[in-house]
Amino acid sequence: MKTQRNxxxxxxxxxxxxxxxxxxxTYAYLELRKYKSYRNRVHADADFIVKIDADKLYxxxxxxxxxxxxxxxxxxxxxxKSGLNIPANIFIYTVxxxxxxxxxxxxxxxxxxxxxSFIKKELGIxxxxxxxxxxxxxxxxxxxxxxxxxxxxxxxYSLTKENTNDVLEDLLNAQNLLxxxxxxxxxxxxxxxxxxxVFKEHTGTGDFKDGLMHLQGDFNFKGFNVDGKVFNHxxxxxxxxxxxxxxxxxxxxxxxAAFQVKDHTIYPDSLLKYCKGYxxxxxxxxxxxxxxxxxxxxxxxxxxxxxxTPRTVKVPGINSIINADAGSLxxxxxxxxxxxxxxxxxxxxPLYSVYAKTSISAxxxxxxxxxxxxxxxxxxxxxxxxxxxxxxxKAQGQxxxxxxxxxxxxxxxxxxxNRIPGQSHFEMDLYFKLKHINALxxxx
Numbered sequence: 001m002k003t004q005r006n007x008x009x010x011x012x013x014x015x016x017x018x019x020x021x022x023x024x025x026t027y028a029y030l031e032l033r034k035y036k037s038y039r040n041r042v043h044a045d046a047d048f049i050v051k052i053d054a055d056k057l058y059x060x061x062x063x064x065x066x067x068x069x070x071x072x073x074x075x076x077x078x079x080x081k082s083g084l085n086i087p088a089n090i091f092i093y094t095v096x097x098x099x100x101x102x103x104x105x106x107x108x109x110x111x112x113x114x115x116x117s118f119i120k121k122e123l124g125i126x127x128x129x130x131x132x133x134x135x136x137x138x139x140x141x142x143x144x145x146x147x148x149x150x151x152x153x154x155x156x157y158s159l160t161k162e163n164t165n166d167v168l169e170d171l172l173n174a175q176n177l178l179x180x181x182x183x184x185x186x187x188x189x190x191x192x193x194x195x196x197x198v199f200k201e202h203t204g205t206g207d208f209k210d211g212l213m214h215l216q217g218d219f220n221f222k223g224f225n226v227d228g229k230v231f232n233h234x235x236x237x238x239x240x241x242x243x244x245x246x247x248x249x250x251x252x253x254x255x256x257a258a259f260q261v262k263d264h265t266i267y268p269d270s271l272l273k274y275c276k277g278y279x280x281x282x283x284x285x286x287x288x289x290x291x292x293x294x295x296x297x298x299x300x301x302x303x304x305x306x307x308x309t310p311r312t313v314k315v316p317g318i319n320s321i322i323n324a325d326a327g328s329l330x331x332x333x334x335x336x337x338x339x340x341x342x343x344x345x346x347x348x349x350p351l352y353s354v355y356a357k358t359s360i361s362a363x364x365x366x367x368x369x370x371x372x373x374x375x376x377x378x379x380x381x382x383x384x385x386x387x388x389x390x391x392x393x394k395a396q397g398q399x400x401x402x403x404x405x406x407x408x409x410x411x412x413x414x415x416x417x418n419r420i421p422g423q424s425h426f427e428m429d430l431y432f433k434l435k436h437i438n439a440l441x442x443x444x
Contacts, residue, residue, distance in 0.1 A: 037087035038180040038189065041106055043167055045095040046178060048199040051188045052090040057440065060208060064438040071437055083115030084108065084153060095167055102158035106171040109153050119146055134172050147172055211435035215428040218419065225249045229418060231383045233280060234321060235376035241392045242283035247383040249277030262347045274329035275322060284317040286398060287368040289353050315352040316398045320365045326358040384416040408432055408442045
């Protein structure tokens with residue numbers, strides 16, 4: 001009996017040692033992956049950097065799969081073969097020399113043939129230029145450019161179609177890159193979250209939880225004056241599906257470039273000088289508008305005649321209030337043909353008729369011709385607030401193109417307030433349909 005006990009102890013000791021060794025080896029492997037992920041991945045001119053903790057996301061999904069395997073087994077489709085070797089952390093960022101609408105990312109390559117197939121299928125880039133050192137391709141709309149060799153894949157995405165080749169070449173040649181000891185990367189290393197960002201002195205995080213995606217962080221509203229701890233907004237319609245307000249004034253010393261909408265040139269500087277630092281928007285019950293249906297018929301002489309039939313249509317009930325020097329603002333809008341006879345020019349907003357009304361200190365834009373100003377106001381600690389009920393939004397049936405993007409979510413809440421002078425803080429909660437399934441598992 002004693003011999004058997006000793007034998008059992010030896011087996012248990014060996015087993016414990018093996019388990020400990022496996023844990024140490026796993027920990028060492030994950031730490032090595034993490035260390036490598038910070039090396040030669042971010043351009044030296046990086047400005048706003050977002051870190052995606054891929055390993056933490058994998059662990060979260062694995063645990064959620066064990067808890068809710070039936071949910072995941074019902075999903076169609078298998079793993080996507082990208083030809084990339086996904087590191088522990090992925091970085092997406094802007095750079096000083098480009099606009100804030102241009103983003104970069106680089107990743108290690110595992111298999112160039114699979115990667116090329118992935119780019120063609122998923123990114124819509126079919127033609128590649130061989131520079132002698134790497135292959136480069138650009139999407140048909142000119143917004144996405146990729147370049148890759150046997151070791152590195154680099155991508156640039158620009159809403160304004162900026163040339164990104166110089167930054168991509170640096171990434172492929174491992175030139176002008178941030179050292180892993182750089183302060184920005186050190187800040188990101190210290191953050192344990194699914195998502196994290198750093199921008200100058202500001203940081204923020206994001207996490208996927210059961211039925212919820214939560215984002216929060218600090219920021220600075222450059223060019224905007226946001227002072228105080230208490231802000232004032234109007235009381236919204238009790239049936240409002242979407243509620244939003246922004247309580248801030250624009251820095252009068254800043255200049256804003258004009259932009260073109262069809263035949264109209266809009267000058268933000270001229271518009272903003274009449275505004276008084278508050279704008280809101282609400283979406284309520286659908287509004288009824290009168291429209292005309294034009295058809296054609298042939299008369300007895302086989303001549304084509306136009307038949308105009310009046311009809312009523314339901315449109316989204318949109319109301320927006322802008323605190324302003326109302327008389328001067330409306331005069332300017334009429335002068336520029338932005339508003340004519342109390343209606344916003346249909347060239348600028350062709351979807352529905354938008355009516356413009358004024359009080360002494362505000363302008364109302366509404367799809368409801370009979371909408372009235374409300375004098376009810378209330379205080380809030382938030383200078384920005386947005387709340388949307390997607391379930392009610394879908395029930396209205398007014399935004400069919402939007403419904404495919406919001407089918408898994410139910411509510412959205414975003415709020416921002418002043419934490420200390422010069423620093424603001426925001427929180428965003430996006431709620432999903434299934435409260436017991438991790439939000440990340442419901443995104444795809």
